[in-house]
Amino acid sequence: MDIIKTNNLTKNFDGLTAVDTISFSVKKGEIFGFLGPNGAGKTTTIKMLTTLLHPTKGSAEIAGFDITGSRDKVRRNIGVVFQEPALDIELTGGENLEYHARMYGLNRNKRKTRIDDVLNLVDLEDKKNVIVKNYSGGMKRRLEIARGLMHYPTVLFLDEPTLGLDAQTRRAIWNYIGKMNKEEGTTIFLTTHYMDEADFLCDRIGIIDHGKILVIDSVTNLKNSVGNDVITLSCSDMVKLVKRLEEESWISNIEQHETFVTLGVEKGEEKIPVIIEIAQSLNIRIKSISVRKPTLDDVFLHFTGRTMRDQET
């Protein structure tokens, strides 16, 4: 069942097209990600889906409700964790949750237990009566995730959920998101520019750039579509080795960088010994050699011609 459906969703800002006729759907219970660099249109898309922005053209439905026609019904079914913190820092964690509960009409009995439950889920029970001003960045983000879940939403939207957090907190938040998805069956829609995040969490990913969706597929399929294992090596005479390797048919691409060479091959782990033999036959000493599976960076490069890192500089 499609819990999110968009149809040619478009948003223009004074001549700038931030989101350009995107159409996609998300199945109930899956973790779906929008992966793209800053400025790709991810936040604008989320704002439209969460009824904070009116689309210029096109439409979308969440849990069967139209985002322009039935805004309140949509809002009841979604939880949102924004990119910037949306907490009242003068209130305590518990009070922020209480505020949310009342705004969403949770009755009194449910309220108290639910507040404790969600705080437990994100390990913040002991911070319930602490003023949010005194929370760390990671704690604030966890509190927002807890808050997004308060009213048992069908879909939880997360806009760059681990932006600006340290590695340990990021892992912890990934675990909470995964737990929510498994235990409560919440569909997750997240946006990110982190490869590892999309890779770790998502069932399916849409790659978005300049407001357009380039491809949507499962993470595995995307990586397989790029096809190649990547062998990276450095040696005593790169030019000579590269020249020789160009004659081999099982190498699909060779790139010479300043201090190393990358090769695209199938079954990289079986090709390493072959390369070493070739090098030895030419009296070239291999200094280092490694093989890795393609990452989403390679996927992005494949579909856009640029890596995300190039994009950002």
Next chain:
Amino acid sequence: MKSVEFQAIYIMWLRQMKRFVRSKSRLVSSIVQPLFFLFILGSGFRVATFAGVDDYLSFLAPGIIAMAILFSSMFTGISVLWDKQFGFLQEVLVAPVSRFSIIIGRTLGGATVALIQGIIILLIALSLGVKVSGIFGLLLTFVFMTLIAFTAVGFGLVLASKMEDFQGFQLIMNLLIMPLLFLSSAFFPVTANPTMKTISYFNPLFYMVDGLRGSLIIGTATVNSPMLDLLVVLVICFIMMGLGSYFFSKCEV
């Protein structure tokens, strides 16, 4: 309106109250500043004589009360800008609560806070011997105080919806509100100077201060009858709240 809307209004009202009580600096300055004005101007100008003014302190007190309520309520309206800057507004707007309820909740909260401050100043003025008209006069005073509060919150909402940050707010305060306040007869009668008198007819604050004074104080001639002032202030209040609601309902984060 569904009960969930009432719940939402209640919690938004409660949030305004909590924030006020927890902000020690706001608590103190909101009482101390008007009191400074009351004491310093009151004793300083005691020896001056204005036509039609028996006791300057009694003349001044309603002006100070109006000022306190005005500033406090505007601050509430403008605090929407805080929420916008700190991101909390997103949480408010994404909730399944009508914009109407959001505005009501905020306005009621702000008005309650402002009225509390106004009453404290009133009590202090009473203790200083300000001559007050009877029960009916006091009731009418509360009506004026409430209307002033609502109007000022509405005005704050208009500003908050149209501005991106606080720079513009400072400008409006200094170039618009302060002059209007001084020309409202809060601190001195405006009848003596014909130009000022003409301006005062176009000054919404004038009707508020004049009406408050007419209801609260005996023995001081006011320019208009309190009832006329009440009518004008009612109209201004409706217009301002309407504008505030309209602009707030249109604002996007």
